[in-house]
Amino acid sequence: MTSGQPLPHAAEPTLTIAQVVDRTGLSHDTLRYYEKAGLIERVGRTTGNQRRYLAADLAWLEFLIRLRETGMSIADMQRFAELRARGDATVPDRLAMLREHRADLKERIRALRRNAAALDDKIDHYERLLERPGSDDPI
Amino acid sequence: MTSGQPLPHAAEPTLTIAQVVDRTGLSHDTLRYYEKAGLIERVGRTTGNQRRYLAADLAWLEFLIRLRETGMSIADMQRFAELRARGDATVPDRLAMLREHRADLKERIRALRRNAAALDDKIDHYERLLERPGSDDPI
DNA sequence: GCTTGACCTGGAGCGCGCTCCAGGTTCTAC
DNA sequence: GTAGAACCTGGAGCGCGCTCCAGGTCAAGC
Numbered sequence: 202m203t204s205g206q207p208l209p210h211a212a213e214p215t216l217t218i219a220q221v222v223d224r225t226g227l228s229h230d231t232l233r234y235y236e237k238a239g240l241i242e243r244v245g246r247t248t249g250n251q252r253r254y255l256a257a258d259l260a261w262l263e264f265l266i267r268l269r270e271t272g273m274s275i276a277d278m279q280r281f282a283e284l285r286a287r288g289d290a291t292v293p294d295r296l297a298m299l300r301e302h303r304a305d306l307k308e309r310i311r312a313l314r315r316n317a318a319a320l321d322d323k324i325d326h327y328e329r330l331l332e333r334p335g336s337d338d339p340i
Numbered sequence: 341m342t343s344g345q346p347l348p349h350a351a352e353p354t355l356t357i358a359q360v361v362d363r364t365g366l367s368h369d370t371l372r373y374y375e376k377a378g379l380i381e382r383v384g385r386t387t388g389n390q391r392r393y394l395a396a397d398l399a400w401l402e403f404l405i406r407l408r409e410t411g412m413s414i415a416d417m418q419r420f421a422e423l424r425a426r427g428d429a430t431v432p433d434r435l436a437m438l439r440e441h442r443a444d445l446k447e448r449i450r451a452l453r454r455n456a457a458a459l460d461d462k463i464d465h466y467e468r469l470l471e472r473p474g475s476d477d478p479i
Numbered sequence: 480g481c482t483t484g485a486c487c488t489g490g491a492g493c494g495c496g497c498t499c500c501a502g503g504t505t506c507t508a509c
Numbered sequence: 510g511t512a513g514a515a516c517c518t519g520g521a522g523c524g525c526g527c528t529c530c531a532g533g534t535c536a537a538g539c
Contacts (some may be wrong), residue, residue, distance in 0.1 A: 219516090228498075229516085230497070230498055231496085231498085233518090234496080234497065247506090249504075249516085249517090250516085250517065250518095251516055251517075252516085267458055267459070269496095270452075271452060271455045271456070274495080275496065296466040299466065300463060302459070303456065303459050303460065303463060306459065307456060309452070310456065313409075313445065313448070313449050316406050317442065317445050317446060320406070320410065320441070323438060324435065324442060327431060328435065330431055331431055331432065331435065356485085357485090358485070368485095369529075370526085372488090373526080373527065376489095386535090386536095388486085388534075389487065389488095389534080390486055390487075390535070391486085391487090414525075414526065414527095
């Protein structure tokens with residue numbers, strides 16, 4: 202039986218801000234901005250006041266990045282982070298937010314696919330225009 | 341044989357800016373901004389200097405809206421509009437732009453779908469958390 | 480003719496999501 | 510101990526895509 206759980210009181214490995222920049226692709230400034238904005242709870246510091254990120258911080262950042270990439274605003278991410286900070290009692294609210302975000306996202310994906318199809322048609326039109334020049338060029 | 345072509349010298353019907361606002365969903369200010377930015381060629385005016393849009397203007401605006409909805413920047417739309425203004429010789433360039441835009445768009449759609457799937461997983465996680473409270477809540 | 484609402488212009492302002500800066504502190508390697 | 514890199518803070522600035530404003534002109538209905 203291997204030990205899968207972290208040892209209690211074992212010093213958890215931490216990451217400097219530069220390491221988090223490397224792993225997430227976020228900039229130093231964005232990481233500080235997210236912290237200042239309350240998207241991420243105040244990260245632990247060394248005695249010299251330098252940030253040290255835990256694996257859990259990284260996982261949360263990666264989740265935030267996913268929310269951002271799917272078009273969630275900073276304001277909504279702030280709401281979500283605030284709910285999360287209030288603990289398990291807010292799980293239903295968080296679930297509702299995620300479900301709504303997912304519904305929006307899927308609708309946006311559908312709209313993009315419709316637009317992509319229309320773009321395909323426009324491209325076909327231009328291709329025909331190249332083959333048979335002199336036809337009308339409405340656009 | 342019905343006459344499918346517009347009669348030469350027939351007064352083409354025109355639209356006021358308010359009518360174009362209604363049909364496109366763009367605001368007065370956005371329409372003026374697009375014209376100032378060169379996205380749309382200077383629209384015809386009445387003797388009193390008020391804009392009158394032609395059906396072709398509307399079609400072009402609708403195309404611009406599609407480009408915008410698929411994430412094209414104003415700067416790229418300006419490039420496209422400029423090529424269009426230079427005439428048929430630029431069709432190959434326009435086609436290249438549209439093909440590249442389509443490739444970007446399809447990649448973004450794929451990324452969104454991946455993120456949507458991950459969001460589904462996260463929602464499943466929260467749903468299980470609601471059913472069996474007390475489990476770990478990593479996020 | 481008058482009123483009222485639609486329209487015109489140039490330019491300033493705004494909300495978003497960062498990004499940059501100045502000036503100082505801390506850490507690491509030698 | 511020291512140099513140089515990494516890090517800290519508050520706050521200003523920026524690029525994008527509009528949006529608003531002031532101060533005027535024009536048009537349609539009575």
